[in-house]
Amino acid sequence: MTTFFTTHWLGQAIVILAQCLAVTVPLLVSVAYMTYADRKIWASIQLRRGPNVVGPFGLWQPFADGLKLLLKETIVPSSANGVLFIIAPMIAFMTALIAWAVVPFDDGWVIADINVGILYLFAISSLGVYGVIIAGWASNSKYAFLGALRSAAQMVSYEVSIGFVLITVLLCVGSLNLSHVVLAQSGWFWNWFWLPLLPMFVIFFISALAETNRTPFDLPMSEAELVQGFQTEYSSMPFALFFLGEYANMILLSALGAVLFLGGWMSPVPYAPFTWVPGVIWFALKIAFLLFVFSWTKGTLPRYRYDQLMRLGWKVFLPVSLGWVVLTAAVLQFGGWVPKP
Numbered sequence: 001m002t003t004f005f006t007t008h009w010l011g012q013a014i015v016i017l018a019q020c021l022a023v024t025v026p027l028l029v030s031v032a033y034m035t036y037a038d039r040k041i042w043a044s045i046q047l048r049r050g051p052n053v054v055g056p057f058g059l060w061q062p063f064a065d066g067l068k069l070l071l072k073e074t075i076v077p078s079s080a081n082g083v084l085f086i087i088a089p090m091i092a093f094m095t096a097l098i099a100w101a102v103v104p105f106d107d108g109w110v111i112a113d114i115n116v117g118i119l120y121l122f123a124i125s126s127l128g129v130y131g132v133i134i135a136g137w138a139s140n141s142k143y144a145f146l147g148a149l150r151s152a153a154q155m156v157s158y159e160v161s162i163g164f165v166l167i168t169v170l171l172c173v174g175s176l177n178l179s180h181v182v183l184a185q186s187g188w189f190w191n192w193f194w195l196p197l198l199p200m201f202v203i204f205f206i207s208a209l210a211e212t213n214r215t216p217f218d219l220p221m222s223e224a225e226l227v228q229g230f231q232t233e234y235s236s237m238p239f240a241l242f243f244l245g246e247y248a249n250m251i252l253l254s255a256l257g258a259v260l261f262l263g264g265w266m267s268p269v270p271y272a273p274f275t276w277v278p279g280v281i282w283f284a285l286k287i288a289f290l291l292f293v294f295s296w297t298k299g300t301l302p303r304y305r306y307d308q309l310m311r312l313g314w315k316v317f318l319p320v321s322l323g324w325v326v327l328t329a330a331v332l333q334f335g336g337w338v339p340k341p
Contacts, residue, residue, distance in 0.1 A: 019111045023100050031247045032062035038247075038295045045299035072236040077140065080233065084138035089234065089241035092131030096248035099124040103255050104179045106265045106279035117178040118166050121256060122159075125211070128249065129155045135242070136230040147229025150219050150306065157313035158210040164321035165204045168197055168328050169260050174339030182264030184339070189268035194261040200324055201261045203317050205293070208253040210313065212246055215298040219306050254290035255283075262286045 036051060036058070043050030051058030076082050102117035104110040114120065129152050136148020170176060172193060173184045185192045194201045210217040231242050258264060263286075265279030304312070332338045 016111075023111065024097060027097070027100065027248065027251065028244075030251055031244050032066065034247045034251065034291060035065070035243075036062050037291070038298070041292065041295040042299040045296075066240065069236055069240040074236040074238060077233050079140045081138040081140070084134050085233075086238060088131045088135035088138060089238040089245070090131075091134065092128060092245040093241040093248070095124055095128045095131065096245045096252060099252050100255075102178055103252075103259065104182060104264060105283055107179070109265075109280065110179060113177065113179055116176045118170060118176045118181075121178075122163060122166060125162075125249075125252075126159060128245075131242075131245070132230050135234070139230070139233040141233050143227045143232045144230050147232065151213060151230060154210055154213070154217065154219060154309060154313075157310060158207040158317070161203055161207045161313065161317040161321045162211070164318075164325050165200045165207070165260070167325050168200050168321075169193060171325070171328050171332060172197070172339065178259050178264075182259055182266060185263040186266055187270055189263065192261060192263040192266070197261065197324075197328070200321065201257070203321055204257060204260070205290070207313075207317065208250075208257065209294070209297060210309070211253065212249045212294075214246075214250070214294060216301040216304045217309055218303060219309055250291060250294055251287060254287045254294070257290050258283060258286035262290075 039061075040050040040058075042048075051061035054060045054064045076085055099121055101111045102114055102120050104113070132151045132155070133148050136144045136146075136151075139145070169181060173181050175181070175184075209215075213219075231239060234242060263282075265283045267274040267277060267279075267282050269275075
């Protein structure tokens, strides 16, 4: 049996399919309940109840919303490019899923433990902008087109800052393998990179807000100006795919933040009883904390103006992140702390 699953092409295909399902199914459930948690957190901030009717404590609300969208008619505008109009949300959703192939959930719990995991994530996240651009162009709507242009400029701008953040972590670890990044942070919680690289952690999180079009950087969907931006002409399941893709990207960037700065699956204290907790639980708790801050931010801050958004990315984050890369390299070199390959 072991030989069949390790050498035969059919056995290998079954193993790969099982691994994909083991990641995708919990992720989709997490995406569904992130929408519920989002609404509950906003309700608490605004002294409201939030979803509380469908099921106990409103726990079935995400499934009711999904069923509603599934049963609605998919409307394609007569002047739109029908093929690209339908393909665009698929691209946005699929890029959010395939990036999880290199994310380690625990020691050895990763689908593809490749040595260029950071580059793979950066490349996949860059592809997400194509779904947005195609949606805005294919809709043949001025609101959608302007929203797509805004989103493309915003995502490209803040990817530059995230790239320098990744370079800083790479310098400290000496490897592009995400499992090696986590192992380099073993020990107490002050060994995690959030402390020595705190400015880069802040830049990473704010850039993640901009990458996922979340408040205060939700300019592409600015309803006061663009109705709903690049999603304006979408309804039913195509709209749901964009919606789910946004939340899947939030969870992905939270997972990446946990891996890069919060020790991944490592416990904050390397002694019992903390070490009795499985690593995947610690990893999930760290993701949940970052997602809470995502929702907290949306319920607290007002929207930026577009010129403020671009100024922050190019005139603040770019020089600061570039300077921190140089400073980190200098400290590692002259302190004799350059990691061995």
